[in-house]
Amino acid sequence: MTFEPVLPFQGYIGWRFLERTAEAQQTAFSQSAPVQRATDYFRENIGDIRTASDLVNDRQLLSVALGAFGLDDDINNRAFIQKVLEDGTLAQDALANRLADNRYADFSRAFGFGDSPVPRTVLSTLPTEIINRYETQQFARAVGEQNNDLRLALNVNAGISDIIARNSTNDGRWFSIMGNAPLREVFQTALGLPSSLAGIDIDKQREVFQERAQAVFGTDDIAEIATPEQEEKLIRLFTIRSEAGNLAATSSSAAALTLLQSTPRLFP
Incomplete structure (x- = not known):
């Protein structure tokens, strides 16, 4: 993404600034060219998807689908994601239900490939539902590239x-x-x-x-x-x-470095 959030402060002060400016920054982010291209493509094409295989084989659609649930890093794990989608969430032994991270169950449930004979991709409301999640998650991801604590808070x-x-x-x-x-x-x-x-x-x-x-x-x-x-x-x-905690870790590292630098060399 080319959008860079404005984050002049760290910690709680940084959060309060982001909280005050989030709406305006989120709007600017959603209107940026890369996001517009991704969401326009998703809105225009997701209605044609009928199977989990269809979705994982369209990288542009899959990128938005995964990104809406903060699962961007799984973009290349197509076989795994297809299994998550096809198993659904109704059976206790479904893959998504056996994973510790319950975002996979949310992801599988949202598209409904394994939970119903007719997937939720046929619903006229699905594009907006997923796109709203995608824009929120990807704005947080952009924030996280500068400060992961603020991403988590968002x-x-x-x-x-x-x-x-x-x-x-x-x-x-x-x-x-x-x-x-x-x-x-x-x-x-x-x-x-x-x-x-x-x-x-x-x-x-x-x-x-x-x-x-x-x-x-x-x-x-x-x-x-x-x-x-x-x-x-x-x-x-x-x-x-x-x-x-971050300051304490930094201070400890600095102290250790100072100690090492001040220790006399044992050999010429």
């Missing part, structure tokens, strides 16, 4: 909304957050949890996440954390703690 609202929409229980919503790599990173960092948490039993992980959420937000109910005030607190904690 995806919080839509990510949580998707999870609430497809899960009726609070426990199920927590499992979905834990299985969504970008959201998990935001929650894990904001709640001050170590990355090593991923190595313990999955039910215990959920309990730890919920206990920390209760302590930090006064609730472990994802629907309540999804309110604007709580989401803002989540992002504030995430950006502040992430920036602090």
Whole structure:
């Protein structure tokens, strides 16, 4: 993409600036020539697609389809993506349901190749649905090329909304957050949890996440954390703690380099 977001600040200050300017920047991004070409092609051609094979064999369509779910890096994994789409999401052993990252299930469900005799590509509303997601995700991706923390923060609202929409229980919503790599990173960092948490039993992980959420937000109910005030607190904690961690790592590296440079040479 040729569009470069304006991001003059880092951390939470950077987030507040982006939050204020996101609408105008998103519009400029969506109107840029590369995005317009990609979305125009998708809108004009997706209605002719009837099978998963049709989709994966059209690289331009597949690029938008994957990009709408933040799965851009899978553009060359055509056999894998075709299997995800053909299996659908209704069977418990469907490939998308067996993957830790639940974005694949969202992706498969959106096109419906494996869930219905007639795919969702025939729906007149599908192009707009996917294009809106694509423009949002790709703007976040452009932001992420300069600052990945801000990219993750941009995806919080839509990510949580998707999870609430497809899960009726609070426990199920927590499992979905834990299985969504970008959201998990935001929650894990904001709640001050170590990355090593991923190595313990999955039910215990959920309990730890919920206990920390209760302590930090006064609730472990994802629907309540999804309110604007709580989401803002989540992002504030995430950006502040992430920036602090990055500064600490940079300081440690600088200190180690200084120590090495000041150590007398043992050999002439």
